[in-house]
Every structure is written in structure tokens, then in C-alpha cells.
Amino acid sequence: MTADLHTLTGAYALDALSPEEAREFARHLTECDVCTHEVAELRETAARLALAVAEVPPAALRARVMAAIPEVRQLPPPGRVADVVPLRGRAWRQRLPYLALAACLVGAAVAGGVAVNAEHDVDRQRTQAEQQASDLASLMAAPDAAYHTTAVHGGGNATVVSSVSQARTAFVYRDLPKLAGSHVYELWYSRKGSMVPAGLVDSGRPSGTAVLAGAASGADGVGLTVEPHGGSKQPTTSPLMLVSIAG
Amino acid sequence: MRAAAREEQPGAPRPGALETLLDRVSRGDRDAFESVYTAVAGSVLGLVRRVLRDPAQSEEVTQEVLIEVWRSAARFDPGQGSAMAWIMMLAHRRAVDRVRSAQASADREHKAAVRDHSPAFDEVSEQVERRLEREQVRRCLGQLTELQRESVTLAYYRGFTYRETADLLGAALGTVKTRLRDGLIRLRDCLGVSV
Known part of the structure; x- marks a missing residue:
């Protein structure tokens, strides 16, 4: 040299x-x-x-890219045998049925609504929204941020972004169907099979982002259910989505 | 160490890490690709737009880059660096190729002033403002000498060759070559980058 x-x-x-x-x-x-x-x-x-x-990409760009890729033939690996599927990836997929079962069992237990003061709620939500924007920015910037995209049962899809170093998780959703009556989408952390409430999804918009409430430490999955107005303390319906976030 | 990325080791990446996602993308997994899109589209667009200036062309090239990621995911080699660095390399190269073609260069100057966004922002990425990243990079760029900083930013963010950069700065070719290297090395150390 x-x-x-x-x-x-x-x-x-x-x-x-x-x-x-x-x-x-x-x-x-x-x-x-x-x-x-x-x-x-x-x-x-x-x-x-x-x-x-x-920068913020226009929504149409995602649609164009996702529409284009089925037509694009992928290149094979460069002149060597393809790498084996990472075992860890397989392991977490296998855990999902267990998570789903646990959530269903728990769901039968309680259907407690939470009383809320509507006026107080508006103020609180505004403050929360500001806090969320800054939480999300640092979460997305974390070098260990992990992204899992999945279809949501019943319509739409979602990406769960989690970071161990930030001990936080975000739920990025697209095209969630509007729910009947006063029902809401509720998020859950799963910890060793038990479901912990992690906040409600803003029902006004089909697409958006929610930072999960509470600490992610020890959580091995994120779930989404439909709950009565105000949300529940434990899931009362089977999950529309369960994503493993275990490291 | 990234070289060990695909082995069953404590240091192996998590299932949702970009490196693992790209591995799934290389086997045709569209969900994994959509995750990759969420993670990188904003940075690809931001970088491409810095180089090209023109919003329409920038979107077009960003789309090409993301499709290229889908197409050539199997060519990503974790032993050579992170998935993010690989994708940004694809993006920068494609933007630079475009801007260095004579036609595009002419367009770029004419359209440099046109910087309006299209109104329909992607809700998904709306929050992907990497504020912390921005602050850290600004702080570290601030620690370079003026010539280092100008050389690095003209080459990377504007897509100029080191000859063009030397012309613009009125500096010797050898000096700019050296400033590009020692400027990046100082940035690397300030940002704590390792491979």
C-alpha cells in the first residue's frame, strides 16, 4: 500500500x-x-x-415502492451457498402461539372500564402527544432499534419499533379499520404470558404512531386488542396482532 | 463485531435488527421489507434530496434506491459493515450518479430553489425526526477544522468530486484528499463509530 x-x-x-x-x-x-x-x-x-x-417521505412513496417490489426479481447471493436462517429468528416465531393462547385465557377474566374525566383528558392527551413525539424521535435514533412489521387481523398493518437501550416501544399503524360504537384499540405488553396494559391507540385516525405506556423492560411481546370504551385492565378479546420483541 | 452476525452467538443481532431484516428480505419477505422501509426511507430521501435538490427527482431516486435494496438484499455482506451503511452507500452512489450526468446538473441548479414538500406526509414516518442524531452530528461537525468540514459536506451532501471540491474551496487537490480522510476520521472518533 x-x-x-x-x-x-x-x-x-x-x-x-x-x-x-x-x-x-x-x-x-x-x-x-x-x-x-x-x-x-x-x-x-x-x-x-x-x-x-x-426527512419525512410522502405517504404515496411507500405505496409506490410496495406496489413495485412484487414485480422486481431478486438477485441470488453472490456465488456462495445461502446463509442459514438465523436460529434466533425461528425461536421467536415459535413462541408466538404461546403468547396468543395466554392472551386469550387472560381475556376471559376482567372487562373493567376506566372512568375518565373528559375535559381533563383533552389536556392530558395534548401533553402526551408532545411527549410522545420526542420519545419517538429518540427511540427511532437508537442504534439497537428493531423493527417488526405485521398484518393486523381485521385490516391494516403495523410496525412495532423497540429498543432495549431506550426501554421503549412504539406502535406504528397503517389503515386500521374504524371500530363500531365506542370500542377502542388497546395495546399490551406481554411479560411471560401475562398481559400488561400499554395504552390506547388514538381512535380518530386510521394511521399514526403510538408510544407504548409503561416501561418495556422484561416485556417479550406487544399485542393489540379491541376493548370497550376507555380500555380494559386485561384483554377481553383475542389479539388482532402479537409481535415478539424479545432480544 | 458484525462479521459474526449470522452465527448463533450472544452478540448476534436481534430478530428485528436491520441486518436480520435484510436477510429475510433477501428471501422475499415483504413484511421484513416494509420494516426496512420504515427504518430507512426518511434518511434515504433526506440524503438524496441534499444531493439532488429537486424534490421530484429526489423522490424518484429514493424509490429506485429502495427497490434496489429489495432486489439486491442478498448481496449485503454483514462482514463489511452495518445494513444502514450499506443502504446509505447505495443511496449516495445513485444520487451522485444522477447528479453527475450533465442533464441532471443543469436541472439541479435551476430547481434548487424549489423545495416544497408535497402535502400528504406519511403518517408513519412523520415522527422519524432523528433529533438526537442531528444534534450529535452537528456537534461533531463543529469539532472539525473549517476546511475539513467544508470538504466533507461538499463531497457528501452535495455530491461533488474531490476535484470539484478543491476548485470550489480554492484548495490544492492533495489537501482536499487529505482533509476528506482526516475529517471523516475525526468525525468517526467523535461519533464513536466502529466496525
């Missing part, structure tokens, strides 16, 4: 070389482990610059 070539790691990581120079440097990388490692680190650094300028 010549000193001169090595100084190109920065320009290469930022795509700031001419095509000829980039090709030459890429050849050099195949025989320079030090440079390869440095380029990887500098690319990682550049990605942080990208995260810092994140």
Missing part, C-alpha cells in the same frame, strides 16, 4: 473519486486489508451524516 493511495480512503467512502480512480482504488482494496477496514469505518461514519438529514 502506498501512502498516496491510502489517503484516498476518505474520498472513496464519500464517492468523491472519478470513475477511473474509483475503479483503481477498488482494485487496491482487494489487496489492502487496512484500507478496506478504514473504508468500512468511514462509510459507517458517512451513513451517520445521512441519518442526521432524514
Whole structure:
């Protein structure tokens, strides 16, 4: 490795070389482990610059991308046998039936409504909304944020974003059907099979985001049920969705 | 260490981590892809728009990048770095390719002033304002020398080659090359980045 070539790691990581120079440097990388490692680190650094300028994509973009991908043929892995499915991924999927069963059993128990003072509620909700926006921003920025997208039984879909370091979880929902009467969507943390209330989903909008109430520590899953007005202390219906968030 | 990502080890990524999601995407899992979309679309769009300026072109390129992620997920190698870094590399390259074609460059300057958003924001990503990330990056950029900072931001956020960057800054080619490297290294250390 010549000193001169090595100084190109920065320009290469930022795509700031001419095509000829980039090709030459890429050849050099195949025989320079030090440079390869440095380029990887500098690319990682550049990605942080990208995260810092994140914008809000228009809703239509998601729809266009999701509509396009079924038509796009995927590339095979580059000349090697495909990696084995991670065992951990399999393990958490297998736990889901157990979670579902637990939620149904608990559901038979209590159907307690919570009395609320409507006026007080409005103020509280506004404060909560502001708090949520800032909670969500730090959650999404966490390096260990994990994303699970799933269909919601009955319509719509959802992404559960969880982070161990932040001890928080967000529920990002799309196209949830409007519920009959005064019923509400309620969120739950699952801890070793018992369901802990984690807040109600704003019923006014089919799509949005909710940060789950309460601490996520020890929780192994997130569930969603339909409950009577005001929510319940334990689920009274079978879950429309259960997502494992176990690390 | 990312190289061990696919092995059954205590350090293996969690099932919903981007690296694991990409692995599922490479096997055609559309739910996993939608999770990836939620995680990265805002950053891809933000980066592409920094480089291209024109909102319509930026959306078009963002769409291409996300479809490219779907198409080539199997080519992601966790031994080479994080999934986020890989996706942002795809995004930056594609934006830079676009801007360096003569036609696009002309458009870019003309349309630079047009920066209005389309009104229908994606509810999902509305909150994905990475405030903490923003503050940390701003603080770390502030620790660079002026020449380091200008070199890095012109190259990355505007998509200029180091020759163009040197022209713009009136600096020697060798100096800009070096500033790009030592500026990024200082940023790396300030942000605590490791591979």
C-alpha cells in the first residue's frame, strides 16, 4: 500500500473519486486489508451524516415502492451457498402461539372500564402527544432499534419499533379499520404470558404512531386488542396482532 | 463485531435488527421489507434530496434506491459493515450518479430553489425526526477544522468530486484528499463509530 493511495480512503467512502480512480482504488482494496477496514469505518461514519438529514417521505412513496417490489426479481447471493436462517429468528416465531393462547385465557377474566374525566383528558392527551413525539424521535435514533412489521387481523398493518437501550416501544399503524360504537384499540405488553396494559391507540385516525405506556423492560411481546370504551385492565378479546420483541 | 452476525452467538443481532431484516428480505419477505422501509426511507430521501435538490427527482431516486435494496438484499455482506451503511452507500452512489450526468446538473441548479414538500406526509414516518442524531452530528461537525468540514459536506451532501471540491474551496487537490480522510476520521472518533 502506498501512502498516496491510502489517503484516498476518505474520498472513496464519500464517492468523491472519478470513475477511473474509483475503479483503481477498488482494485487496491482487494489487496489492502487496512484500507478496506478504514473504508468500512468511514462509510459507517458517512451513513451517520445521512441519518442526521432524514426527512419525512410522502405517504404515496411507500405505496409506490410496495406496489413495485412484487414485480422486481431478486438477485441470488453472490456465488456462495445461502446463509442459514438465523436460529434466533425461528425461536421467536415459535413462541408466538404461546403468547396468543395466554392472551386469550387472560381475556376471559376482567372487562373493567376506566372512568375518565373528559375535559381533563383533552389536556392530558395534548401533553402526551408532545411527549410522545420526542420519545419517538429518540427511540427511532437508537442504534439497537428493531423493527417488526405485521398484518393486523381485521385490516391494516403495523410496525412495532423497540429498543432495549431506550426501554421503549412504539406502535406504528397503517389503515386500521374504524371500530363500531365506542370500542377502542388497546395495546399490551406481554411479560411471560401475562398481559400488561400499554395504552390506547388514538381512535380518530386510521394511521399514526403510538408510544407504548409503561416501561418495556422484561416485556417479550406487544399485542393489540379491541376493548370497550376507555380500555380494559386485561384483554377481553383475542389479539388482532402479537409481535415478539424479545432480544 | 458484525462479521459474526449470522452465527448463533450472544452478540448476534436481534430478530428485528436491520441486518436480520435484510436477510429475510433477501428471501422475499415483504413484511421484513416494509420494516426496512420504515427504518430507512426518511434518511434515504433526506440524503438524496441534499444531493439532488429537486424534490421530484429526489423522490424518484429514493424509490429506485429502495427497490434496489429489495432486489439486491442478498448481496449485503454483514462482514463489511452495518445494513444502514450499506443502504446509505447505495443511496449516495445513485444520487451522485444522477447528479453527475450533465442533464441532471443543469436541472439541479435551476430547481434548487424549489423545495416544497408535497402535502400528504406519511403518517408513519412523520415522527422519524432523528433529533438526537442531528444534534450529535452537528456537534461533531463543529469539532472539525473549517476546511475539513467544508470538504466533507461538499463531497457528501452535495455530491461533488474531490476535484470539484478543491476548485470550489480554492484548495490544492492533495489537501482536499487529505482533509476528506482526516475529517471523516475525526468525525468517526467523535461519533464513536466502529466496525
